[in-house]
Amino acid sequence: TFTIDTGWIKPLEASNLDDIQSHIDARLYRAMQEDHELEVGKNNLHAYRSYLHHYLLMKEQVSHEPYLFVRLLEHVAGGIRIQIQAFLTATSMMAYEEEQSLVTEHVLESISWFGLRLYQSPRGDSDDDEGVYDDDGNYIID
Numbered sequence: 001t002f003t004i005d006t007g008w009i010k011p012l013e014a015s016n017l018d019d020i021q022s023h024i025d026a027r028l029y030r031a032m033q034e035d036h037e038l039e040v041g042k043n044n045l046h047a048y049r050s051y052l053h054h055y056l057l058m059k060e061q062v063s064h065e066p067y068l069f070v071r072l073l074e075h076v077a078g079g080i081r082i083q084i085q086a087f088l089t090a091t092s093m094m095a096y097e098e099e100q101s102l103v104t105e106h107v108l109e110s111i112s113w114f115g116l117r118l119y120q121s122p123r124g125d126s127d128d129d130e131g132v133y134d135d136d137g138n139y140i141i142d
Helices: 014-023 026-035 044-058 095-114
Strands: 001-005 069-076 079-085
Touching: 001 026, 001 095, 014 069, 044 069, 044 079, 044 095, 069 095
Parallel strands: none
Antiparallel strands: 001 079, 069 079
């Protein structure tokens, strides 16, 4: 699960499509166009979620069974969460951990291609922390 900074969500422009096309595999770009996922006016978060789904479908190491999805979760104080649910074909722990890391690294690399940014708390604290802070930024235990 990754938290997207909502301040970066916007409609796609033609220049965004050119930038996206320069970064992603041509087959994947065509598949997304055929599915009408990459069009001027669609929002970049929708396009990115669709991209991740298509990207995972094309990876041999990602199983399509029993399910594979990329979905949005509830909005939190720091942004909107995007969640990847997928099964990997790797059966050994080392191979599984390596592939999971590669997917995570790709998410972190590719997010900027769509003009999006991950949310990062200015204080460095967790965005799902429901605690209360005083004026000095100290956590107050209820």
